[in-house]
């Protein structure tokens with residue numbers, strides 16, 4: 406993916422938002438601006454494509470003037486639709502067409518986030534993330550016979566942002582379609598039920614890009630699962646100058662997975678390896694342990710890059726035998742903040758993000774998931790940079 410572009414987009418898109426500033430940002434957003442005064446006509450609809458076997462989300466129409474930054478586009482609001490039936494979702498791919506049905510390049514997709522507002526994440530109380538996509542995200546497909554079980558009428562919440570920067574071609578009446586392979590309940594060969602999970606190096610709710618200091622740096626987030634589970638596959642997302650993403654059991658002082666980004670010309674991050682563990686029954690995680698995600702960067706520019714970094718880790722897991730998925734707590738402050746930020750359209754998670762369901766990513770080589778001993782971290786601090 407062209408991280409340079411993602412990166413610039415992030416620079417403008419993700420105003421630094423600590424918890425204290427989010428409320429102010431909401432107010433600022435609600436206050437009148439040239440675009441805030443206008444309502445986007447874009448509506449979200451869902452239908453079942455029986456022929457393809459896909460549940461299809463459609464969001465549009467969206468007008469993308471030539472050269473428009475995401476600030477100059479009338480962005481669709483966060484919206485949700487109910488699923489028409491019970492079954493299993495098995496991945497997603499995005500498609501964009503203009504009002505005449507002509508294909509529109511995926512480069513106009515700044516970011517897309519798919520959530521199930523009626524459920525929470527395993528490692529935090531925020532809404533469950535089903536997936537994310539940006540301009541370079543390839544189709545995401547769960548391994549054969551794995552799926553995320555959904556109920557009839559369950560809602561899918563969609564946030565998306567568009568831009569047409571660096572293009573002389575306007576695109577009018579654009580519709581974003583998200584095709585989600587769907588296996589209805591009652592099938593003769595039901596998929597094995599798995600869940601997505603997501604951990605960011607920034608706090609769960611709010612903006613996830615952060616300022617990248619010059620030189621070597623690292624940022625960590627500690628979390629624990631609400632119940633015991635087995636992680637079947639993982640992946641992640643870093644920006645330019647990212648050098649390593651690590652997931653470790655801080656309690657057991659064991660690295661469970663780490664990967665260096667794949668680099669393209671200009672040292673742009675073009676992808677991240679994925680880790681696949683299902684062949685060995687998964688990697689066990691338990692509520693009594695602390696798990697740490699760390700993003701390592703080495704910024705050679707000699708200056709701080711505003712909103713220049715992200716560190717996102719995610720994958721698929723199954724609750725251990727006898728464990729049940731944690732219930733949503735709508736009074737949890739972190740959950741409430743997530744809802745506020747999401748519906749205000751300010752959530753920047755996942756611009757250029759590969760996915761939350763790795764192991765489904767085509768072309769991504771498996772990374773060694775070998776467990777290694779790491780130096781003992783002091784409680785609540787980051788592990789020493791070890792590159």
Ligand SMILES: [Cu+2]
Nearest residue numbers: 715755756757
């Ligand atoms: Cu990013």
